[in-house]
Amino acid sequence: NAGVTQTPKFQVLKTGQSMTLQCAQDMNHNSMYWYRQDPGMGLRLIYYSASEGTTDKGEVPNGYNVSRLNKREFSLRLESAAPSQTSVYFCASTPLYQNTEAFFGQGTRLTVV
Amino acid sequence: GESVGLHLPTLSVQEGDNSIINCAYSNSASDYFIWYKQESGKGPQFIIDIRSNMDKRQGQRVTVLLNKTVKHLSLQIAATQPGDSAVYFCAENSGYSTLTFGKGTMLLVSP
Secondary structure: OEEEEEEEOEEEEEEOOEEEEEEEEEOOOOOEEEEEOOOOEHHHHHHHOHHHHHOOOOOOOOOOEEEOOOOEEEEEEEEEOHHHEEEEEEEEOOOOOOOOOOOOOOOEEEEEO | OHHHHHOOOEEEEEEOOEEEEEEEEEOOOHHHHHHHEEOOOOOEEEEEEEEOOEEEEEEEOOOEEOOOOEEEEEEOOOOOOOHEEEEEEEEEEOOOOOOOOOEEEEEEEEO
């Protein structure tokens, strides 16, 4: 089992460009999450999908959109990238919405210049 | 990667020592807690979890202690090894929220 797979691993964007970060899990988990990680800030939740067909904002949703394409896939879109969105992005999944262990992907390191 | 560790509290220990990493949580309604380990350039990995009806749980070389009275969580690593060097995060969850992560502690193990 691959677990949680994110693509790409690295990306450099110019300010104003758009891109989509892809995430897929093969564990039949119901819930999926997107986090960003900045130095000294820990992991901050951007958006989550408690179950297929639903998405909700997390702590820092501004500048992002998400799509829960199916049970396996949850994508994160930056419509107009800004330097403040330079970060490492992690996708995670959990079997249930709450009170269960989260499994993480390897991360996408995004730099916006 | 290493940039994750900038400005984090750091615990430096010698190989073979026992390590204790502490975490204060904020939500008194939290009833599920997890410790994660994050190595340079990788995603967080689950170490151990504990539910609020327990005050201690042991795994292989690791023990988590939960003190609900003072909202404090600790991770004890026995016989610390160089491979334990990483950033360690605690996370809390209640029935009404998603996982909330602490800012992390960097553990440095010297041979």
